[in-house]
Amino acid sequence: MTNGQNVGVDPPGVYIKMELEARGWSQRDLAFILGQTEQQLSPMLSGKRAITPDMARLLGDAFDMPAQFFANLQSLYDLSNAKSPDPAVRTRATLQTTYPVRDMIRRGWIEDGEASLLQLQIERFFEVANDDAPSRAVAFAAKRTHYDETPPHQLAWVFRIRQLARQIKVPAFSADRLRAALPRLRALMVEAETAREVPAILAECGVRFVIVEVLPNAKIDGVCTWLDDEAPVIGMSTLYDRLDNFWFVLRHEIEHVLLGHGKATAVGMIDHLVGEGASEGNDVAQEERVANLAAADFCVPRQKMDSFYARKHPYFSERDVVGFASLMQLHPGIVVGQLQRRMGRYDYLRKYQVPVRRHVIERAVTDGWGQAVKADL
Structure with missing residues (x-):
């Protein structure tokens, strides 16, 4: 994966065909070795059927290679064709790593919603200035307390105090x-x-x-x-x-x-x-x-x-x-x-x-x- 975009990966069958060519084997030879018919083997070689764990072990024995190699080929191909994840997942993960987001939602301090809305609420809740990176809000506040390090749960409590006090x-x-x-x-x-x-x-x-x-x-x-x-x-x-x-x-x-x-x-x-x-x-x-x-x-x-x-x-x-x-x-x-x-x-x-x-x-x-x-x- 580069720059957040999926990179195309050939189906595992392409690499198996290359290995057959290198060994001088035909598709019929491989079917014979595996104890299958050419009709059974063809969908896998064309990428229409996935390599199952059982097939990975068979191919490993046939080519004298680790079964994991063929399982990895299938895994890489599947990942390359998987849907791009919602960017909100990474945003929510980053927020939860830095702030007690779920506890704050549970207490009604912020509202659950889209990741961008959560981030905006967090910035406002922790009084992050426009020139302060949101990800540094808790660390910024902690460095300016009389403690060497103040846990995020404590800082969230203090900012809730400040939020209510303003009213x-x-x-x-x-x-x-x-x-x-x-x-x-x-x-x-x-x-x-x-x-x-x-x-x-x-x-x-x-x-x-x-x-x-x-x-x-x-x-x-x-x-x-x-x-x-x-x-x-x-x-x-x-x-x-x-x-x-x-x-x-x-x-x-x-x-x-x-x-x-x-x-x-x-x-x-x-x-x-x-x-x-x-x-x-x-x-x-x-x-x-x-x-x-x-x-x-x-x-x-x-x-x-x-x-x-x-x-x-x-x-x-x-x-x-x-x-x-x-x-x-x-x-x-x-x-x-x-x-x-x-x-x-x-x-x-x-x-x-x-x-x-x-x-x-x-x-x-x-x-x-x-x-x-x-x-x-």
């Missing part, structure tokens, strides 16, 4: 208003239900808030991303649907917003805040360490937590934990989350790890868990 109308962003709103947010941490107020409070400060369910196998908690470098967006997955995780991730992303982290990247700060991702050690990137410290201190003031831990360790009674949470004006699940992380015991008082997603999505722009938001590409 939310909020006033101009004010870092001062956001800082002033922190006590109001902190006051919501007594009950799981009050988390529903978060989207409205953030909107008042000019911060768009979106919740999107992750794609399969994508480990991601949140993102701080910017629209046109001036409009911050906080996206969350509620991958771990626990009250303590929700508030830690939220405050972490708020700190990114307040410090302008992620403005210089294509998609912002992508976070998976479990294990080392929630660490405050020097091995964590400076931007993440600062955000982790702010989140931990917001959830339970560090000095208070350190004091409680030192006094009660290693025996933390349920009564002590609930009493300390009440003193801190927090839901017990938030204190339990910090204790679990410190002790490395994630089974400890698990009953206080209440879900929060169902409350937040009541008033947040949400995609996933059986519902999809229509967004124009």
Whole structure:
């Protein structure tokens, strides 16, 4: 195949006749050797009948050659006469290799259709500029995040956050208003239900808030991303649907917003805040360490937590934990989350790890868990 066009290949019979001539055999001689009549052999030699696997083995014995040689002659001839494949097949294969196309279609982020339409939707979804090659969209974005390499499933999630955020109308962003709103947010941490107020409070400060369910196998908690470098967006997955995780991730992303982290990247700060991702050690990137410290201190003031831990360790009674949470004006699940992380015991008082997603999505722009938001590409 050259330049995408089929090259004509002679039928296998042509090569068999050439071999007969080279050996000085006639068609009748070959029929005799094969134990067939000339009438049976003629359609194969004229290209009207294909060489079957059985015939390939017979010809191999007759000419003392591998049977595969004759099978290959037939295969090449068949391929040369096969219909040219639809170019859309290669396009869809390239797209699926680079992007999680099927998962995006399943979630309603893009529509299934002709390959050219799929490619156009992908370009728009990933905000590919006219001078950027579509095939480089994910790689381009990944290089400009704070990760060395960001999986396509995570990047698709971030761009879905950005896509939905553009539909939310909020006033101009004010870092001062956001800082002033922190006590109001902190006051919501007594009950799981009050988390529903978060989207409205953030909107008042000019911060768009979106919740999107992750794609399969994508480990991601949140993102701080910017629209046109001036409009911050906080996206969350509620991958771990626990009250303590929700508030830690939220405050972490708020700190990114307040410090302008992620403005210089294509998609912002992508976070998976479990294990080392929630660490405050020097091995964590400076931007993440600062955000982790702010989140931990917001959830339970560090000095208070350190004091409680030192006094009660290693025996933390349920009564002590609930009493300390009440003193801190927090839901017990938030204190339990910090204790679990410190002790490395994630089974400890698990009953206080209440879900929060169902409350937040009541008033947040949400995609996933059986519902999809229509967004124009």
